[in-house]
Amino acid sequence: MYNTKQITTDLFWVGANDRRIALFESVYPVPTGVSYNSYLLMDEKTVLLDTVDRAVTHQFMENVEHVLNGRHLDYLIINHMEPDHCAEIPTIVAKYPDIKIVCNAKTQTMIKQFFDFDLDENQYMLVKEGDTLNTGKHNLTFVFAPMVHWPEVMVTYDTTDKILFSADAFGAFGAIDGNIFADEVDYDHRYMDEARRYYTNIVGKYGPQVQALLKKASNLDIKMICPLHGYIWRKNLEVFIDKYLKWSSYTPETNSVLIAYASVYGGTQNAAEILATKLAQRGVKDIKMYDVSTTHLSYILSDAFKYSHIVFASTTYNNGIFVNMENLLHDVVAHNLQNRKIAIIENGSWAPTCGKLMTELLSKLKNTEFISSNVMIKSAVKQDKAEELDNLAQAIVSSM
Numbered sequence: 001m002y003n004t005k006q007i008t009t010d011l012f013w014v015g016a017n018d019r020r021i022a023l024f025e026s027v028y029p030v031p032t033g034v035s036y037n038s039y040l041l042m043d044e045k046t047v048l049l050d051t052v053d054r055a056v057t058h059q060f061m062e063n064v065e066h067v068l069n070g071r072h073l074d075y076l077i078i079n080h081m082e083p084d085h086c087a088e089i090p091t092i093v094a095k096y097p098d099i100k101i102v103c104n105a106k107t108q109t110m111i112k113q114f115f116d117f118d119l120d121e122n123q124y125m126l127v128k129e130g131d132t133l134n135t136g137k138h139n140l141t142f143v144f145a146p147m148v149h150w151p152e153v154m155v156t157y158d159t160t161d162k163i164l165f166s167a168d169a170f171g172a173f174g175a176i177d178g179n180i181f182a183d184e185v186d187y188d189h190r191y192m193d194e195a196r197r198y199y200t201n202i203v204g205k206y207g208p209q210v211q212a213l214l215k216k217a218s219n220l221d222i223k224m225i226c227p228l229h230g231y232i233w234r235k236n237l238e239v240f241i242d243k244y245l246k247w248s249s250y251t252p253e254t255n256s257v258l259i260a261y262a263s264v265y266g267g268t269q270n271a272a273e274i275l276a277t278k279l280a281q282r283g284v285k286d287i288k289m290y291d292v293s294t295t296h297l298s299y300i301l302s303d304a305f306k307y308s309h310i311v312f313a314s315t316t317y318n319n320g321i322f323v324n325m326e327n328l329l330h331d332v333v334a335h336n337l338q339n340r341k342i343a344i345i346e347n348g349s350w351a352p353t354c355g356k357l358m359t360e361l362l363s364k365l366k367n368t369e370f371i372s373s374n375v376m377i378k379s380a381v382k383q384d385k386a387e388e389l390d391n392l393a394q395a396i397v398s399s400m
């Protein structure tokens, strides 16, 4: 049966939740699922904004048909061609063969790469930055947002109701639990961490491009943000926009210390734990620790965007960096993290080498400072290392 949500007089959510998915994009755990949002505007013309992932085809089509209530679907706007949103374009085209697809030239190229359906060229309305579509009461304007998250991405702004259809921007992991508006749930406690994990892992690399979109959006009078994943924002938009300004400029949210460690037999963990205690004794609050082998890297990357100071502690393995730590560091570098203060602890029983290699990798981060020289332990922490760890804790505190 259909399961739709009315957003405004003319606008309906016709998306669906997937709570069975294990790994979003085959990479990211989504223990609370994910929503694929699609929106249907019922004006003199009917307009569908994006579709959904193929995992939820049936629910989506029931929703669309219910809201249309026998009317024809006139337009399909494609803001983003990633298959978690575009997978059902062929189903829509098959069901409504006279439909007009509204997209840009890059999107049209991708449509032809992904799909084989045949549409007349005049069934594409190819738009450029700032073009508009009048649907009766509503005027829709198209704003390009390349690399937020793919090169073809655009967002759609309804100048009539002042709604921004923001594509992946302002999305979050996590299914929608009945409510549809962010102000109807305890977003800060239940969803902000997942919004950060979504942003940092999916779009985090493209901070300058997100900044460019935020600059364009600042010229619009936005009353509501409708993303492709997660809840819709209609109140206190500045809270979420401020997060995006911070995340996209690689500005820490928390002046505190994140410690990520890789430990095979506990020696490196012990060093990390002792350092954390010494930091706490010096008054540092909200210290966060992760074992890189037991927590998915996406959570650690997300907190790397949140914290001002990061300590990486690793054992040497195969004459290099322990594999899970190496993966984390590559991920941090790949996501373009910047403006951090960093310290390294290395361990090795006979030939400690990982500290140098970790330093080399992390040296690629822009505007990032190493707080002190690396602390080296051999096998296990002994009393003679207490002073070095003390000094490191003090150096971190002094730099805060």
Ligand code: FEO
Pocket (backbone or CB within 6 Å): 080, 082, 084, 085, 149, 150, 168, 228, 229
């Ligand atoms: Fe939710 Fe870039 O797709």
